[in-house]
Amino acid sequence: MANAVQSYHHGDLRSALIEAATARLSEHGVDSLSLRKLAEDAGVSRTAPYHHFKDKSALLSAIAAKGFSDWHSAAKRIFDQEDKTPKARFREFVHEYIGYAADNPEMYELMFGRTIWQNQAATNDLKDVAFPCFQFQVTMTRYWQEKGLLPNNQDALRLAQVTWGTLHGIARLLIDGIYADSSHIDEMCDCAADLFMQKQV
Amino acid sequence: MANAVQSYHHGDLRSALIEAATARLSEHGVDSLSLRKLAEDAGVSRTAPYHHFKDKSALLSAIAAKGFSDWHSAAKRIFDQEDKTPKARFREFVHEYIGYAADNPEMYELMFGRTIWQNQAATNDLKDVAFPCFQFQVTMTRYWQEKGLLPNNQDALRLAQVTWGTLHGIARLLIDGIYADSSHIDEMCDCAADLFMQKQV
DNA sequence: AAGGCTATGTTGACAGTGTCAAGATAAAAC
DNA sequence: GTTTTATCTTGACACTGTCAACATAGCCTT
Numbered sequence: 161m162a163n164a165v166q167s168y169h170h171g172d173l174r175s176a177l178i179e180a181a182t183a184r185l186s187e188h189g190v191d192s193l194s195l196r197k198l199a200e201d202a203g204v205s206r207t208a209p210y211h212h213f214k215d216k217s218a219l220l221s222a223i224a225a226k227g228f229s230d231w232h233s234a235a236k237r238i239f240d241q242e243d244k245t246p247k248a249r250f251r252e253f254v255h256e257y258i259g260y261a262a263d264n265p266e267m268y269e270l271m272f273g274r275t276i277w278q279n280q281a282a283t284n285d286l287k288d289v290a291f292p293c294f295q296f297q298v299t300m301t302r303y304w305q306e307k308g309l310l311p312n313n314q315d316a317l318r319l320a321q322v323t324w325g326t327l328h329g330i331a332r333l334l335i336d337g338i339y340a341d342s343s344h345i346d347e348m349c350d351c352a353a354d355l356f357m358q359k360q361v
Numbered sequence: 362m363a364n365a366v367q368s369y370h371h372g373d374l375r376s377a378l379i380e381a382a383t384a385r386l387s388e389h390g391v392d393s394l395s396l397r398k399l400a401e402d403a404g405v406s407r408t409a410p411y412h413h414f415k416d417k418s419a420l421l422s423a424i425a426a427k428g429f430s431d432w433h434s435a436a437k438r439i440f441d442q443e444d445k446t447p448k449a450r451f452r453e454f455v456h457e458y459i460g461y462a463a464d465n466p467e468m469y470e471l472m473f474g475r476t477i478w479q480n481q482a483a484t485n486d487l488k489d490v491a492f493p494c495f496q497f498q499v500t501m502t503r504y505w506q507e508k509g510l511l512p513n514n515q516d517a518l519r520l521a522q523v524t525w526g527t528l529h530g531i532a533r534l535l536i537d538g539i540y541a542d543s544s545h546i547d548e549m550c551d552c553a554a555d556l557f558m559q560k561q562v
Numbered sequence: 563a564a565g566g567c568t569a570t571g572t573t574g575a576c577a578g579t580g581t582c583a584a585g586a587t588a589a590a591a592c
Numbered sequence: 593g594t595t596t597t598a599t600c601t602t603g604a605c606a607c608t609g610t611c612a613a614c615a616t617a618g619c620c621t622t
Contacts, residue, residue, distance in 0.1 A: 194608065208571050274537040318552040329530025336475040351519040406601050
């Protein structure tokens with residue numbers, strides 16, 4: 161249950177698998193990620209991973225969990241910059257969100273894709289990390305409402321869903337290859353930010 | 362090249378495959394869609410489909426093409442209702458877009474998913490149907506700008522990308538199972554519509 | 563320390579998958 | 593009537609995830 165440090169058979173296969181998977185993920189994409197190759201990378205046999213993960217989906221969930229943890233920290237760091245105005249932080253958040261997706265397309269696909277969420281397949285471990293991340297979006301939205309940046313006549317939850325939906329949608333259209341031209345990312349971000357904040361313009 | 366009507370070997374295998382695929386798609390999802398099963402459905406051997414489609418992706422593209430054609434018609438029908446105000450039509454469009462995705466999740470996933478778009482894998486046939494569909498979104502956006510519904514100080518293309526991004530994002534969060542609670546779809550749609558039209562409120 | 567328990571890792575096997583190569587058949591073209 | 597071409601077939605290959613049965617090595621209790 162705990163992380164054994166250099167114990168008997170392999171050492172810490174669980175960590176080794178996640179590490180190998182993360183490496184393969186960013187290089188070759190989530191679709192060409194096979195348990196057998198990961199096992200080979202770690203120097204064990206094909207079925208060894210099954211002693212650490214229920215199935216492939218569970219392994220993917222573990223990788224995604226780390227992604228959520230990382231992104232949650234990044235979001236907090238942006239939001240907590242007290243030397244910047246709320247407006248500047250909001251704009252920065254928009255750019256950083258899309259930037260994160262553009263820089264880590266395969267990780268983003270994994271975190272917010274149907275692979276691990278569909279059919280209530282999400283692990284509890286995953287939910288424990290992801291839900292606070294979603295919740296933080298609502299917290300920020302409420303703050304921006306209080307600061308008069310976002311419209312106050314909307315329910316915070318709905319507003320958070322819509323603003324997040326916007327960022328998510330743009331991110332997906334980019335990383336899924338539907339926006340073939342990715343040279344105007346920053347302009348799209350600014351347009352989205354302006355649109356939400358238009359009352360102040 | 363043309364659609365043979367009840368010709369020699371099978372008749373019209375191409376159509377039969379697309380039909381079988383569409384049926385299986387809505388029932389079992391795009392992930393469990395295999396060429397071998399489709400061939401079996403059509404009563405031919407496993408490799409027969411390869412005489413009508415270059416590979417699996419080409420078959421999927423053909424199905425998606427029909428989806429785009431259908432949705433394009435639906436969008437036009439909504440937009441062209443001259444008995445309704447632009448505002449009412451805009452709101453209806455938002456609801457219908459999300460509604461289409463919610464009612465045909467697997468088709469939506471196929472049309473706007475990475476499966477057929479990634480790595481420039483999209484067929485020319487697909488692009489010929491999809492791009493006018495995307496373009497129509499820009500046309501509508503420009504119209505709504507002229508009518509004063511959407512902000513006029515934004516570039517029409519950027520604005521279309523952002524508004525479409527919003528709808529796409531909400532749709533994906535819904536059909537990918539990330540929004541576990543799908544009981545407030547209409548409220549989310551209204552919130553999104555209000556947000557874009559807030560200048561008029 | 564001895565023996566059993568449990569975690570971990572192994573090989574073998576099975577049912578799938580997409581796709582290529584080579585051969586068969588039937589319609590069309592000449 | 594012969595040749596060409598489109599279509600369909602079987603055989604095969606390299607993959608995949610996953611289960612069952614077995615082997616090993618560290619831990620725990622006696």
